[in-house]
Every structure is written in structure tokens, then in C-alpha cells.
Amino acid sequence: MGYEKEINKLRKEKNAVILAHYYQTSDIQEIADYVGDSLGLARTAEQVEADIIVFSGVHFMAETAKILNPSTKVVLPDENAGCSLADAAPKDKFKAFIDQYPDHKVISYVNASADVKTMSDVVCTSSNAVDIVNSFDKDEKLIFAPDKNLGAYVNKMTGRDMVLYNGTCEVHDILTAERTLHLKAKNPNAPLVAHPECQPQVLAVADFVGSTSQILKYCRESNAKKIVVATETGITHQMKKESPEKEFVVVPADETCACNDCQYMKMNTMEKLYLCLKNEKPEIIMDEKTIEQAKKPIEKMLDISKRLNIIK
Ligand code: 13P
Ligand code: SF4
Numbered sequence: 513m514g515y516e517k518e519i520n521k522l523r524k525e526k527n528a529v530i531l532a533h534y535y536q537t538s539d540i541q542e543i544a545d546y547v548g549d550s551l552g553l554a555r556t557a558e559q560v561e562a563d564i565i566v567f568s569g570v571h572f573m574a575e576t577a578k579i580l581n582p583s584t585k586v587v588l589p590d591e592n593a594g595c596s597l598a599d600a601a602p603k604d605k606f607k608a609f610i611d612q613y614p615d616h617k618v619i620s621y622v623n624a625s626a627d628v629k630t631m632s633d634v635v636c637t638s639s640n641a642v643d644i645v646n647s648f649d650k651d652e653k654l655i656f657a658p659d660k661n662l663g664a665y666v667n668k669m670t671g672r673d674m675v676l677y678n679g680t681c682e683v684h685d686i687l688t689a690e691r692t693l694h695l696k697a698k699n700p701n702a703p704l705v706a707h708p709e710c711q712p713q714v715l716a717v718a719d720f721v722g723s724t725s726q727i728l729k730y731c732r733e734s735n736a737k738k739i740v741v742a743t744e745t746g747i748t749h750q751m752k753k754e755s756p757e758k759e760f761v762v763v764p765a766d767e768t769c770a771c772n773d774c775q776y777m778k779m780n781t782m783e784k785l786y787l788c789l790k791n792e793k794p795e796i797i798m799d800e801k802t803i804e805q806a807k808k809p810i811e812k813m814l815d816i817s818k819r820l821n822i823i824k
Pocket of ligand 2: 570595597681683709744774776777
């Protein structure tokens, strides 16, 4: 059964807004009121005037929406839609890590729990990580967590030597340079675009590195007929929609599989989206203190991004 009709009816009745990430399935991206990357979704969630936000993404994204818009009910289709990066930094382990560097400022990637955000000076996304780091004085000592690949990339781009927490995205970290180079050799005229959660060896051979929305912009504006893509497969929905005449070749995770699906992002389905809108759960519930403390570093990020006019 198709759920579009019911979802449309319910969202009107309940004054609900559906936000979705670019890694969601095509049907979810099509029914959403807004589709974006982590930064765009956070900005939208902050401004939404609705009674319910249905957040079709992963848990840390829905949590960020709740922190930025606490008076609105935030529900997500599957509460188990986590993230390997957020899982890599449990509260106590993270606290023990940063305690080793008491004179360091803490920059945390948005792909982390609210508890980690409460212990951070500023948050960043892949859209603004380089600019956020550059907003600190050159001699400031910094910790970057939890993604070591993004951290290494930002170190390279900014000439810094930040202390990196040892976390990875299980989707991007398995895309090897060997497979990437093999595809590049097979498609010599196709530029390679990559998400900065990929390993340094993959990023070193990429023609463009950026967040999902920045990758989409590059693909939209490129004159290339074919583009090799090193990120999660969901993004090809918008790529094909925006540039139907172009071919997008996704770097495979291994020889037997042509897809790199994020198991967490893909836990959300149209049926679960319909059910969470209908039942208004699972809901993101957070205590006021956590909201208040986690909000500061996120708002700092949003202020810096607004000032620098970083794209959504
Ligand atoms: P973006 O902010 O680039 O959309 O990245 C989110 C994410 O989870 C990438 O794996
Ligand atoms: Fe987390 Fe990676 Fe999935 Fe993004 S793609 S939500 S970083 S596991």
C-alpha cells in the first residue's frame, strides 16, 4: 500500500513538517517538505513553525532539531536509526578523552550525541568544519571529535595539528583508495566527488570534497557527463533529479555490492514515517539542562555559518 495519501492528510491535520536527509530513500525525499544536509536541516528545524517535526534522518539529527526548537514535538520514524560516529563517542569515554587535554578547546562534529555537545565549545558539520576551525586563533590548542577522517582532512586544509578522536563513519570508511582508483581509471574523464568522512587516501585522489549539499552543488554545476561519487547512495536521487542527462557512478563498498547504504539512514521507511506521524512517536525527549547546554555550541556554529554565508 502506498502511504503518500495518508501522510499528506495527517501532516495537514496535525500541522506537521517532514524534514529528510539526502541519504533517505527516494520516496521519503519526495514526500518531505525540506530535504538537506546536516547544516541545512538544523537551520530549518530552528525556524520551523509547526506543531510536529517528523525528522527522517538519524537520531543525532532529530536530537539537534529538538535542541534548536524545544517547544515543538520532534518524532523520528525509527528510534534505532543511530550513527557509528555518535556510537564511537559514549559520554564517559568522551569525557575521559577530553580530560587528558585540559588546555584544549573542543570542536565536535554534529554527528555526536547531545551529551558530547554539552562538553564541546563549538559544533560543526561537514559544510562548515574548515571555517569553524579557522575561526579559532592559529595558536589555540584544539580537539576534533569524533570523526578522525574529517578531522584529518580539516587539519590538512587548515594547516593545524588538532588532536583527533578515533571514530569513523562505517559507510565512508570502507570505501578504499584501491576501489576508488579502479573506478577513476575506468572513467578517466569523470571527476571524483567525495564526502570528507572518507579515508585520507580517497580524499587525496578526489576532484572535489564536500558535504552532501556541496557535492550536489558541484554535480549540478559541473560540465562533466559522468561523475564518480564516493558517498552514500541516497544522494543519487537528487543528483539524477537535478541533472537527468548526467551519469553518476557510485564507488562500491566491495566487489559484490554496488551500493553503500547507511544501515541507520535506511531504517526509515514510508510505513514507519506514516506510523510515527499517526502515533506521534517515537518522540525525542530531552531534559531542559541538556537542551540548554547542548544548544550553546550549536548556536555558536550557526552564528559563524550565518556570518560567513555558508551554503545549506
Ligand atoms: P552532511 O552534513 O554532509 O549531509 O553529512 C551527514 C552525514 O551523516 C554524512 O554521513
Ligand atoms: Fe553516521 Fe555514516 Fe550513516 Fe552518516 S552515513 S549517519 S556518518 S553511519
